[in-house]
Amino acid sequence: MSRTVLVTGGTSGIGRAVAARFAADQAEVFITGRHPDTVEQAAKELGVHGVACDATDPVRVAALADRFPTLDVLVNAAGGLPPSAPGAAVPELAAVLAEWQANLEQNLLSAVLTTTALRARLAAGSSIISIGSIGAERRGGSYGAAKAALAAWNASLSSELGPQGITSNVIAAGYVTGTNFFxxxxADDRHRALVEETHNKRPGTVEDIAETVRFLASLGARHITGQTLHVNGGAFTTR
Known part of the structure; x- marks a missing residue:
């Protein structure tokens, strides 16, 4: 039976690669993005369903959830670095507040709102995968703090949903090419430095992350939940 998959932030980068991977498995895939024209174009190119939705807007997220009687896989891929606000006429503390609020909304609350709206549609055997970042471990600033909070929230979510047979995990991506993150x-020297940090001496690809998402949503990963999986070529190691 075909699975129903929702990928937020699915118009580009990691989200788009995830959507393409599930579509290749003949799943019924839905992608979201903030801009209707971008969503429509990406959905057409991928052969999936597209829904314009700002994942930080509770009203629009609730309307999105109403589209799904059931859902098998939820991938919270919406996020990234918010655009820098002009700072010339903005008081310092106000600028700091705006930066932190933007990162928390885009990289934490988008996942929290979407998951909360859809959790009643997830049956036993379903999977939630959220895209985190190596930035949660080092040099991440407000972005990294938001991604660290995402991992902490995921641990709590897993304990709540685990008894229902639902898994919930975070993929902490390292440096990945093929995205609009930067x-x-x-700069070229920064690219070389990021690659040099890895053990396998190459940047990650969006396909690396998409394949890990696919595994976490598979039967082989049913006993993996509440975890943050680091996919970074060894740039950050755990034990």
Whole structure:
């Protein structure tokens, strides 16, 4: 039986690769994004369903949830670095507050709202996978703090949903090419430094993350829950 999969932030980067991977498995895939034209174009190219939805807007998230009588896989891929606000006329503390609020909304609350709205649609055997970041472990600033909070929330969520047979995990991605994360501002020397940090001496790809998502949603991962899996080529190691 075909599974129903929802990927937030599915118009580009990691989210798009995840949607493509599940579509290749003949799943019924839905992607979301903030901009209707971008969502429509990506959905057409991928052969999936597209829904324009700002994952930080409770009203729109509730309307999104109403589309699904049941859901098998939820992938919270919406996130990233918010655009930098012009700071010339903004008081310092107000600018700090705006930066932290934007990162928390985009990288934590988007997942919390979407998951909360859809959790009643998830049956036994379902999976929730949220995209975190190596930035939660080091040099992450407000972005990293939001991703660290995402992992902490996931542990609590897993304990709540585990008795229902629902798994919930975070993939903490390292440096990944093929995304808009650096917004075209990554210098060559910074790219080389990030690659040098890895053990396998290559950057990650969006396909690396998509394959890990697919595994976490598979029968082989039914006893993996409440975890943060680091996919970074060894740039950050755990034990």
């Amino acid at each position: 917004q075209g501002q990554l």
